[in-house]
Amino acid sequence: xxxxxxxxxxxxxxxxxxxxxxxxxxxxxxxxxxxxxxxxxxxxxxxxxxxxxxxxxxxxxxxxxxxxxxxxxxxxxxxxxxxxxxxxxxxxxxxxxxxxxxxxxxxxxxxxxxxxxxxxxxxxxxxxxxxxxxxxxxxxxxxxxxxxxxxxxxxxxxxxxxxxxxxxxxxxxxxxxxxxxxxxxxxxxxxxxxxxxxxxxxxxxxxxxxxxxxxxxxxxxxxxxxxxxxxxxxxxxxxxxxxxxxxxxxxxxxxxxxxxxxxxxxxxxxxxxxxxx
Numbered sequence: 074x075x076x077x078x079x080x081x082x083x084x085x086x087x088x089x090x091x092x093x094x095x096x097x098x099x100x101x102x103x104x105x106x107x108x109x110x111x112x113x114x115x116x117x118x119x120x121x122x123x124x125x126x127x128x129x130x131x132x133x134x135x136x137x138x139x140x141x142x143x144x145x146x147x148x149x150x151x152x153x154x155x156x157x158x159x160x161x162x163x164x165x166x167x168x169x170x171x172x173x174x175x176x177x178x179x180x181x182x183x184x185x186x187x188x189x190x191x192x193x194x195x196x197x198x199x200x201x202x203x204x205x206x207x208x209x210x211x212x213x214x215x216x217x218x219x220x221x222x223x224x225x226x227x228x229x230x231x232x233x234x235x236x237x238x239x240x241x242x243x244x245x246x247x248x249x250x251x252x253x254x255x256x257x258x259x260x261x262x263x264x265x266x267x268x269x270x271x272x273x274x275x276x277x278x279x280x281x282x283x284x285x286x287x288x289x290x291x292x293x294x295x296x297x298x299x300x301x302x303x304x305x306x307x308x309x310x311x312x313x314x315x316x317x318x319x320x321x322x323x324x325x326x327x328x329x330x331x332x333x334x335x336x337x338x339x340x341x342x343x344x345x346x347x348x349x350x
Contacts, residue, residue, distance in 0.1 A: 087112050088126060095142060099230030102163040103286055105138045135160055135204045157191050157207050158225075162233045166208060171222045172236045173212060174251035177241040177293060180225055183261030184253075189297075192251050194236075194244070203271070204239040212251060221277055238265060239273045243281060246289040255320035255339055259293055260347050271300040275307050284334075285317040292319065292333045 094111045095103055103277050108119045123140060126132040132140045141160065158172060158180075171177075173194040178184045190208045193199075196219070197212035226232045236244060245251075245258035262269065271294060278290045291308035294300035312334050318325055320339050320349030327338040 084287050087114075087122065088131060092131070092142065101231075102135070102139065102141045102249050103132075104140070104163075104166075110157070111251055121218060136164065139163060141308075141330075156227055156231065157209075158227050158233045159231050160204070161191050161209055161221055162209070163194050165193065165195065168195060168197065169216070171219070171226070171236055171243050173214075173236050174248065175253060175257075177236045178245065178257075178261050179233050179250060181238050181241055181261075181265060183241065183264050184257065186253075192218060208250075212248065218281060220280070221273075238268060239265055239270055239277055242274060243277045243286060243290070246278075246293075247281065249320055250322050254322050255289065256343065256347070259297075259344050262293060262299075263297060263298045263347050266297065266299055269299065274343065275300070278308065284313060284315070285321070288312065288317055288333045288335050292330070293344070295333075296341060297348060300338060 080221040091108060091111050095101070095107070100107075105116070105119055105248045108114065108123055109116060112119065112122065114122055121134065127134050127140070130143055134140055134141055139160075144240050158176075161172060161176075162170070172192065174182065174192040175184065175188045175190070176192045179188045187306065190210055192210050192212060194212045196214055196216040198213055201211065202209045221237050221243070222234055223233045223237045224232045235241075242262055245261065246255075249255040249258055252261075261333065274290060274294070278287050287308050291305055294308075295305055308330070314334065316329055316334050316336050318336050318338050319327075325336060325338060327336055327340075329336050
């Protein structure tokens with residue numbers, strides 16, 4: 074953020090006041106209404122004012138009406154997008170949300186690959202947004218399923234809402250396509266096996282109430298020996314006769330496993346191999 078005293082002197086009084094105030098509030102992302110509130114400018118004047126800040130490289134435009142201060146050390150870096158997790162929160166503008174799927178997996182140390190897309194779950198449908206080279210995708214989540222969430226401090230001043238470890242696994246089992254497939258979710262589960270609460274996983278799966286999630290969770294917990302027999306029995310209760318694919322992203326092929334009503338279109342040996350790497 075622009076905090077260098079020399080750089081502030083070159084901005085002019087209004088810009089310096091805006092930057093200083095935002096810095097004091099520990100905010101790097103701001104909106105047009107923030108500019109009006111801090112400077113006292115009219116809407117038209119505020120738009121012109123911010124446009125000049127963007128032209129000078131003091132700020133970068135994320136989307137209409139949403140901006141980020143460019144750190145002084147980057148100079149005139151007009152492609153600066155700020156912290157993508159904070160930007161995701163600001164895009165939601167106070168609406169209910171949480172960072173989920175592959176984004177949550179990265180936050181929880183469940184993947185070794187950097188994630189190029191930010192996944193946000195929210196009750197209201199939203200179209201994808203791409204700003205300054207970062208894509209934000211929105212996954213519909215029923216309001217009653219907004220549970221299993223926690224806060225994650227992105228910096229010392231900025232925090233975001235993210236699914237907790239167990240909810241991240243449940244979301245991955247429900248929609249593996251947002252995590253790179255079922256095998257990636259299995260790897261993440263194994264990587265954090267020491268910290269996963271099996272009882273909470275079972276509770277979340279039952280609460281979500283999706284048969285495919287229950288089946289996939291039971292199979293993985295059994296495969297990796299991460300749950301006691303009573304937990305597996307709780308998951309097996311009430312399973313219907315319908316078979317589902319272990320990985321919905323892959324074709325419907327492979328043998329059927331009766332006790333979990335699963336079509337194993339991912340080889341169990343492939344999943345077990347995760348534990349040996």
